[in-house]
Amino acid sequence: MNEDEVLAKITRLLEKGCTMLASHHDCGAPLFRCQGDIVCPVCSFQEEPLSTMRVPATEAGWGKDERTPDPCREQPPQMQKKSPGSAMEEDHPGHSVAEDQSDRSMGRDQSDHSIQDDVLLGSVKDNLRSVLLLRLRELTDSLRAEQDLDKLERLLDCLDALLRVLRSLQE
Incomplete structure (x- = not known):
């Protein structure tokens, strides 16, 4: 050949x-x-x-x-055109379009979700604040005992960054 x-x-x-x-x-x-x-x-x-x-x-x-079909040019199944109803059914298996419309008509809308998101965000911020304060105490204790100037400088940089994050959480 x-x-x-x-x-x-x-x-x-x-x-x-x-x-x-x-x-x-x-x-x-x-x-x-x-x-x-x-x-x-x-x-x-x-x-x-x-x-x-x-x-x-x-x-x-x-x-x-x-000509044989080119597998590289075939449209993947998720990219094929679908009717709006079939797309809704695939996005939410087990829910029909009628169920989704009745949910909206019963008052379940985006405002409920935004309230839940706000509560979750507040909880996450509180957890983050407590972890940062704990780390701040640990770094402060190690700052007292540290004699090496290079390590001292790194500790101070970490403390400065922690304080900036804590201030931004308070705003």
């Missing part, structure tokens, strides 16, 4: 969406992963002549019907 045929087979494998691996086969050709199988473009397709390998329609002049 000449070099042009090998390159043509490698090109076809890449066009089909196969991945070229870093390892090579005994024949010297790079190995490819195609649909979970490891194949060699030279040895795995020896019995298959080059003319039987599919060529994109633009290169061979074939019609649309004869």
Whole structure:
């Protein structure tokens, strides 16, 4: 098999969406992963002549019907067009569109969620404040005992950063 045929087979494998691996086969050709199988473009397709390998329609002049679908250009299932109702059903399995509309009509809207978010944020801020104060005490204690000037400088930088965060939480 000449070099042009090998390159043509490698090109076809890449066009089909196969991945070229870093390892090579005994024949010297790079190995490819195609649909979970490891194949060699030279040895795995020896019995298959080059003319039987599919060529994109633009290169061979074939019609649309004869061309194999390109898996790289197919639209993933999550990107396919859906009706608004079907999209709602997939986003909220177990809930129908009618249930969602009745929820809205019963007064469950965004204001309930924003109140819950505000309560949660306040709780998180309180927890953060208590952790920062605890760390501030620990660093202050270690500051008293530290003799190394470099470590002292790092401790002071940490304390300064902690105090800035505490001030920003109070605002």
